[in-house]
């Protein structure tokens with residue numbers, strides 16, 4: 001098996017934490033993992049992306065080829081479209097719907113949504129709302145990880161172990177909140193899948 | 198065996214720790230910063246007392262590493278590619294003196310210029326200095342190569358250059374670590390015949406360096422970093438560093454039966470290259486960076502059989518990808534979805550609430566009153582002041598150039614001559630330029646944006662801030678009453694404008710210290726004082 005995931009968002013949205021949890025989970029499963037990050041200038045509110053590749057065989061390139069990504073997992077809807085050329089024809093977009101507008105010319109959401117829907121059956125998640133229900137708007141990224149979980153070949157409990165490991169140092173409350181956020185995202189996607197079929 | 202998920206940069210750090218270094222000397226710069234940060238946070242550093250404090254610039258860093266090597270211990274020096282321009286004098290000459298304890302220079306190049314002003318290729322410096330250059334391809338390769346770099350350095354008594362590029366430095370993969378070895382004992386030898394580079398000694402040392410070139414090539418020939426992956430088609434790829442990954446990915450995903458010669462150690466091993474040319478009619482030379490070896494090979498073999506960046510098979514500039522290599526090998530480009538036009542750019546900007554914003558606001562308003570509004574600037578977060586809405590600065594060339602360019606422009610008659618430089622950039626390379634201006638009483642206004650940190654690379658400690666900066670300016674000879682301090686906050690706008698205007702109008706050297714802590718760094722400090730440090 002091999003999964004190629006593009007994780008995208010805006011600097012400060014916690015996309016590296018999403019990648020870190022998937023990394024930890026894949027490592028627990030004895031899978032090969034390769035994660036390319038973007039650092040530096042792009043962190044000051046700019047576009048941020050990470051290429052994540054999981055495989056049971058050796059991975060050569062850290063970068064995902066254009067037209068081959070299985071999933072675009074985005075914490076911001078316009079950022080999901082920015083990497084559309086990476087998506088495989090049968091690939092899927094899982095994105096949060098809340099916009100981050102910090103530049104001129106940001107398009108109206110309806111146009112973004114229309115473009116997203118043209119890709120087939122995107123999972124559009126009100127991550128901000130679900131995160132608030134979980135107790136903190138800052139857990140949006142874990143909501144999105146949960147929403148993407150059914151499309152990645154990693155078990156729920158292994159991903160949750162990853163979340164525990166990542167947030168351990170911040171105390172039990174933070175861990176519980178992030179797991180709750182993850183489960184809310186997961187439940188949302190599972191419903192989406194049922195409706196779809 | 199336990200796997201650690203490490204960034205390429207961190208794999209160098211782990212390798213250096215396990216190779217028994219006694220110190221790392223570095224100046225932060227993307228994508229090399231994490232090398233030093235990993236060492237700073239490591240358990241070994243705390244336990245063994247490994248030197249890991251940031252240096253003032255890359256030259257002081259490399260020279261200190263050379264000094265540690267002189268004293269018999271192993272040292273790592275780390276920097277980004279343009280940092281090596283600063284350290285080049287020391288680096289090139291250390292190849293003439295040679296080393297004592299193992300000395301490895303890790304340089305991270307930034308092709309495609311993700312956060313740099315050029316995409317220069319550090320392998321040139323390696324050839325220039327005539328020292329071994331290692332260019333590993335994967336995270337494990339990097340870890341192993343770092344350890345062998347120290348071995349090579351100690352056995353050859355030469356510094357070794359370890360080169361990586363952005364995508365390797367900033368991508369994570371599993372690494373298995375070896376048994377760490379101990380540090381070298383203190384063992385400084387009197388060897389003025391090597392280390393005093395007066396012409397008589399230098400000539401002999403240089404002869405010695407020339408004499409080592411053949412053995413170096415032989416070592417490349419037997420290095421595990423250089424190896425052939427044979428195929429049956431008449432096409433081959435000479436794949437340097439990370440390009441090996443793309444060649445192998447192309448081979449696998451498009452079922453290409455190509456031969457791939459992996460190159461990870463230079464000088465180029467001639468017999469392996471000859472073997473590739475004997476196997477293949479056409480050879481694609483894939484280098485992440487400049488076509489250095491492609492140029493060389495076009496002289497060694499029949500130019501018509503060679504493809505690469507120079508004949509347009511690969512683009513002349515920018516990073517390589519699997520797709521680019523596959524196309525160069527004749528694979529048809531995959532149809533992909535196109536990014537819709539509504540996707541506008543999202544450029545990085547100064548953080549909301551950043552003090553630089555208030556500084557630029559005040560400076561812009563003051564400059565409006567002048568006919569000449571040129572502001573010379575430098576490298577740091579404040580470079581973003583060049584973008585809208587501020588458009589406040591007009592140059593950013595190399596570390597420290599703000600002050601010296603302002604001085605030259607002032608010499609030419611440009612008034613006012615104003616420049617903005619950060620605290621860390623000032624201590625890196627700005628101080629000497631200020632001394633030039635003081636000595637000539639050149640009318641310039643130097644605004645030092647002192648945010649108490651090296652913010653752009655993630656908030657590393659700065660060599661001098663606050664009262665220390667004030668004292669440095671005094672010491673360099675700026676008059677006490679011409680060193681003014683402002684606090685860039687909204688409520689101080691009028692006051693700050695008045696101070697800036699006075700100093701800009703003053704016909705001599707003046708310094709305005711704009712002092713306000715970076716809010717990101719302040720927040721990080723607060724967070725880390727509350728929670729446990731991250732474990733490695």
Ligand code: SF4
Pocket residue numbers: 044546547548550551552553578648652653715716717718
């Ligand atoms: S990181 Fe600090 S200095 Fe840089 S833009 Fe943000 S607040 Fe300003």
